[in-house]
Amino acid sequence: MSIKQSPKLSAEKRREQLLSSAQKLFLKKGYRRTTVDEIAKKVGLTKGAFYFHFDNKEHIFFDLVKLVLGNYMAKTKEISSQNPSPADFLRVLFEEKGECRSDNFCYNIDFWVQAMSIPKIKRYMNNSFKKVVDNFIDGVSSSGYKNSKINLKDLAVFTFSLFDGLWIRHVVQPSIIDIPAQIELFDTLLKNNYLFKNKRGNNEK
Amino acid sequence: MSIKQSPKLSAEKRREQLLSSAQKLFLKKGYRRTTVDEIAKKVGLTKGAFYFHFDNKEHIFFDLVKLVLGNYMAKTKEISSQNPSPADFLRVLFEEKGECRSDNFCYNIDFWVQAMSIPKIKRYMNNSFKKVVDNFIDGVSSSGYKNSKINLKDLAVFTFSLFDGLWIRHVVQPSIIDIPAQIELFDTLLKNNYLFKNKRGNNEK
């Protein structure tokens, strides 16, 4: 009997498509609620094809965690060399100019909780976070945020936690939250602060 | 032959036990990963008994959302009458003195995502958030944070998003994050700010 097949693409292309599909779905519905069938169908394939490209559902998840964290680290690294303010980190993580694409970083707690339940990936994540914090410290100390009263590590945790919280609210209640305004607010709070004022001189970004 | 039965408690007691059990589990593992069996076993009952007290899994979830949001609203309402600073909201939500009990507020995105997927509860949540924001605005404006340059609604969103982010990181990576230090940092950032300084005079809480 004959079988209708989707056009064949290279494994590389398909892997990318499937990763992107999975990322969107995991973000929107969480790891558990997302089925392999959905991931595959979103790119016009069947379950079977999914298993040709990935060993199992957990594997695509691992790959995604690595991708996301790698991206995250790369971005923060990149910013750190440009004399950034803490708010600049938010700006870039939210993809320039507040245009937040919900398929871009899947900073979603379900994703995290799932990830943290697997020792291998948990270690990877803790290491990643340390690197991101280091990048942040490098970046902001070079741009005048070094201050005896503020522990820069705490400021990093503060910034990234704020990012997570904004991100989540953005995902869950997009109508309520205005990301660019929030970033501006963060920037304003820091710029008009005694703690940094004298250190940084004029605050043009 | 006789069957071992748990001592029969009043329906009211059992409901409370089950709600508490479900809350802890939903927080720790997410709605989907938590089974009815686990919820029941945690209080020494069987699945069957669960269905005597709740119509189904979604119902206990609804009840929990209402409970949690009610609590959240009550707390913020209470603080708002005590001339709070924004950081005070964090302080109280994190249960005073930085001692965070992980079973207290289940502000976990999986919980949210699940909740937002049900229209009835989505409306409820949006309304709750609006009330919480109003409580915040009431509170901080009475304590001198009214400032033409800062939109207080934005400051509320900022504060609650920060709370969410800190909370999540606390749940996922407890070893990395020092909640009291973060609250202090938030407080410091606001207190030493030009924007509020002249308006508020002395900042002792």
Add this chain to the structure above:
Amino acid sequence: MSIKQSPKLSAEKRREQLLSSAQKLFLKKGYRRTTVDEIAKKVGLTKGAFYFHFDNKEHIFFDLVKLVLGNYMAKTKEISSQNPSPADFLRVLFEEKGECRSDNFCYNIDFWVQAMSIPKIKRYMNNSFKKVVDNFIDGVSSSGYKNSKINLKDLAVFTFSLFDGLWIRHVVQPSIIDIPAQIELFDTLLKNNYLFKNKRGNNEK
């Protein structure tokens, strides 16, 4: 919506039923070709019920291996105290008087191959076989089969291998093989043998 349920039996009864059902099917079709659905349906249950009684398909298999080998050992132990001839072992293993019930011992190689692929069960099986061989040696040496020219351990292996071979042929081609005649033949070969003749005196069984 309402559900039609099979009459409820005690877990103990159901386990026995399911074990028996699985034994017959594994014997007839092999482990792999037998589905959990079939095992359950054969006793009027659904897949779901199967998983209430057994953790998974491998577990029922383990239990069965233990049951079968335990039975095998017990039988050979029992015979060994009754001055048996080697053929008596076959007789009893084939359940008295050649009436072979195909659901009795599942001495089937698929069963074995599957079992041997799991280290835990492999050790168990090797130990069992050693015990069975010991029982055989005990039994036949007490009834005059001790003979310097014949290694009794070899005779044991010979007897049990013959049993396996007959059993398999009986399962696969029942029309071709006459078990009682084969047992008689084995007995005759031994009884009319110089090696044992002088040792055993008259050979009445």
Add this chain to the structure above:
Amino acid sequence: MSIKQSPKLSAEKRREQLLSSAQKLFLKKGYRRTTVDEIAKKVGLTKGAFYFHFDNKEHIFFDLVKLVLGNYMAKTKEISSQNPSPADFLRVLFEEKGECRSDNFCYNIDFWVQAMSIPKIKRYMNNSFKKVVDNFIDGVSSSGYKNSKINLKDLAVFTFSLFDGLWIRHVVQPSIIDIPAQIELFDTLLKNNYLFKNKRGNNEK
């Protein structure tokens, strides 16, 4: 871009390679547990190539059954003209000198059960077995094993069942079983037997 391909061999060569590969795998793991992918990979090909050479998995199985049984028949035919004792049949089936190559006869019950479930092959097998039995009878009666008390057909079944049983134990628990010793034992049992003694005179092989 170019694709790595195995060197193209004649269809005949490939068929033989695939048959040999399949035989080894079916013996080791059973028909069901063996995948087409494994069969192909073992000779450096892909699934697709397999389907160029064989219509489907069942076909290669049929071909194998015929090959194996043909071999079996040919061997027994050959021996039967050499005045064999029953033990000689074992000897030859086990490939002279006790050096058992596990890839030679796949006399494995999974193989049989699978085969017997297909009527065409079942008839073929029953006929084969009859011929093998006839070869045996021809052989041993010419060498003095004709005896009124022993039905030679039973002796044939006995011998081949013993072979099966030894073979299986050899495959499953190679460390426990000493094939040459078993063959010797069989020979000894027959040689020192009243039933044949007077008929056969001296028994040197």
Add this chain to the structure above:
DNA sequence: CATGAATGAGATTTCATTCAT
């Protein structure tokens, strides 16, 4: 001849829910 991406049927397993006792 051979590749390798894709299919689809079917197997194992999970779990919310039902219900007789």
Add this chain to the structure above:
DNA sequence: GATGAATGAAATCTCATTCAT
């Protein structure tokens, strides 16, 4: 009120087979 055996829908995963290149 509570038990625990049973259901059934849905999810994950496997693998024989197809087919464009």
